[in-house]
Amino acid sequence: MTTTTPAMDFGPALNSVLDTVDRWQEEGNYPLFPVIAEPLGTRARLADGRLVSVFGSCDYLGLSRHPAVTEAAVAAVQRFGTHCYGTQPVGGFTELHRELESSLATFFGTPAAALFPTGMQANIGVLATLAGPGDAVLSDQLNHGSITMGGRLSGARLVTFRHNDLADLEAKLIAAVGDRRRIIVVDGLFSADGDFAPLAGIADLADRHDALLIVDEAHSGGVVGPHGRGAAELLGVLDRVDVITGTMSKAFASTGGFACGSERVMRMLRHSAGAYLLSLGLVPATVGAAVAAVRVATEEGQRLRTRTADNASALRARLREAGVNIGASEAHVVLVHIGRVDDTARIATRLLEQGFLVNPLFPPAVPIGGARLRIGVTSAHGRDEIDAVAKAITHAQTC
Ligand SMILES: Cc1ncc(COP(=O)(O)O)c(C=O)c1O
Numbered sequence: 001m002t003t004t005t006p007a008m009d010f011g012p013a014l015n016s017v018l019d020t021v022d023r024w025q026e027e028g029n030y031p032l033f034p035v036i037a038e039p040l041g042t043r044a045r046l047a048d049g050r051l052v053s054v055f056g057s058c059d060y061l062g063l064s065r066h067p068a069v070t071e072a073a074v075a076a077v078q079r080f081g082t083h084c085y086g087t088q089p090v091g092g093f094t095e096l097h098r099e100l101e102s103s104l105a106t107f108f109g110t111p112a113a114a115l116f117p118t119g120m121q122a123n124i125g126v127l128a129t130l131a132g133p134g135d136a137v138l139s140d141q142l143n144h145g146s147i148t149m150g151g152r153l154s155g156a157r158l159v160t161f162r163h164n165d166l167a168d169l170e171a172k173l174i175a176a177v178g179d180r181r182r183i184i185v186v187d188g189l190f191s192a193d194g195d196f197a198p199l200a201g202i203a204d205l206a207d208r209h210d211a212l213l214i215v216d217e218a219h220s221g222g223v224v225g226p227h228g229r230g231a232a233e234l235l236g237v238l239d240r241v242d243v244i245t246g247t248m249s250k251a252f253a254s255t256g257g258f259a260c261g262s263e264r265v266m267r268m269l270r271h272s273a274g275a276y277l278l279s280l281g282l283v284p285a286t287v288g289a290a291v292a293a294v295r296v297a298t299e300e301g302q303r304l305r306t307r308t309a310d311n312a313s314a315l316r317a318r319l320r321e322a323g324v325n326i327g328a329s330e331a332h333v334v335l336v337h338i339g340r341v342d343d344t345a346r347i348a349t350r351l352l353e354q355g356f357l358v359n360p361l362f363p364p365a366v367p368i369g370g371a372r373l374r375i376g377v378t379s380a381h382g383r384d385e386i387d388a389v390a391k392a393i394t395h396a397q398t399c
Contacts, residue, residue, distance in 0.1 A: 031348035058250035062380030076288025092281020119247025122257030125275030182211035188231025194329030222251030318390035
């Protein structure tokens with residue numbers, strides 16, 4: 001771009017995004033893009049020298065610093081280098097990728113798994129493959145944006161039902177009786193609300209109305225359920241889910257997405273999903289780390305999950321006692337509801353200044369007027385850190 005390129009007009013909606021960002025920066029209320037100089041587990045040194053407690057991470061089992069995981073990432077680079085030859089069907093699939101597929105399938109108790117470059121692409125690829133013109137995709141209104149994108153890209157009729165509202169879902173399934181196929185898709189644990197989908201009721205409706213059921217276990221996989229298999233296991237419906245989607249970017253302390261389900265569906269994804277075929281295979285370091293993380297989540301998972309759950313329940317209790325509005329939060333993702341975007345940006349900035357990194361969520365990730373903070377609780381947090389962040393949030397809300 002030359003210096004003579006005229007300022008680009010993005011249109012009123014997008015221009016207002018940049019206006020807001022400019023205003024936050026001028027007022028000293030800009031909480032985004034903190035530059036991390038040194039990650040230290042639940043603490044991090046920022047580039048300006050500040051030490052912060054990290055509550056903005058989804059490393060729910062604390063595996064990103066586990067020696068078995070970091071050593072596996074290094075060993076993968078030493079053996080396979082930093083890159084892979086191509087997309088998965090043409091050279092981007094090593095013995096490590098094969099091992100990760102089979103360990104994810106074993107972990108989630110499904111016949112097969114397929115790896116995607118990201119969890120976002122897993123959702124897009126699964127929906128755009130399983131649904132098509134003539135079908136109805138029934139999607140919870142608070143589902144992750146990548147599910148909405150996949151539903152739109154599929155060419156199916158995208159029908160949104162009210163959040164966790166079984167009656168509304170049933171009404172919409174009945175209205176979809178003339179569609180070729182009905183596909184229900186939900187987040188197992190809603191990451192912007194912290195509540196679980198009522199999966200037992202949803203599975204009953206799927207049976208009654210001959211619908212497929214897809215559950216995104218991005219935030220719940222590895223973390224909840226007797227074996228860490230996610231919300232579907234926790235709620236006793238694992239064997240009634242047709243396809244699980246998920247990510248290695250949270251409890252599995254790496255990056256990359258996956259789908260788990262029948263061998264036939266996985267083969268179809270591997271041979272036809274654009275979101276699978278059009279990006280390079282996952283690089284060896286991320287695959288090596290994820291293989292080790294799945295192993296640790298199997299071998300040490302019970303202890304780590306208990307610790308995450310105890311930490312989360314302590315934080316929820318502290319915040320509720322202090323009168324902080326955490327809405328429906330019932331797991332390790334705890335939401336602090338604030339409302340206005342400016343207030344949310346200001347509070348997140350103050351918290352960062354006081355040494356707490358949390359995630360501010362703004363529309364469109366949440367509804368207009370529903371800006372909030374997301375606190376990710378992990379097994380690695382100490383109870384002193386939980387107490388300190390609860391105190392800081394309570395104080396920041398009242399200032
Ligand atoms: C519910 C849900 N699904 C999918 C994703 C996408 O995961 P990834 O980071 O691997 O693209 C996210 C990421 O935040 C998520 O919250």
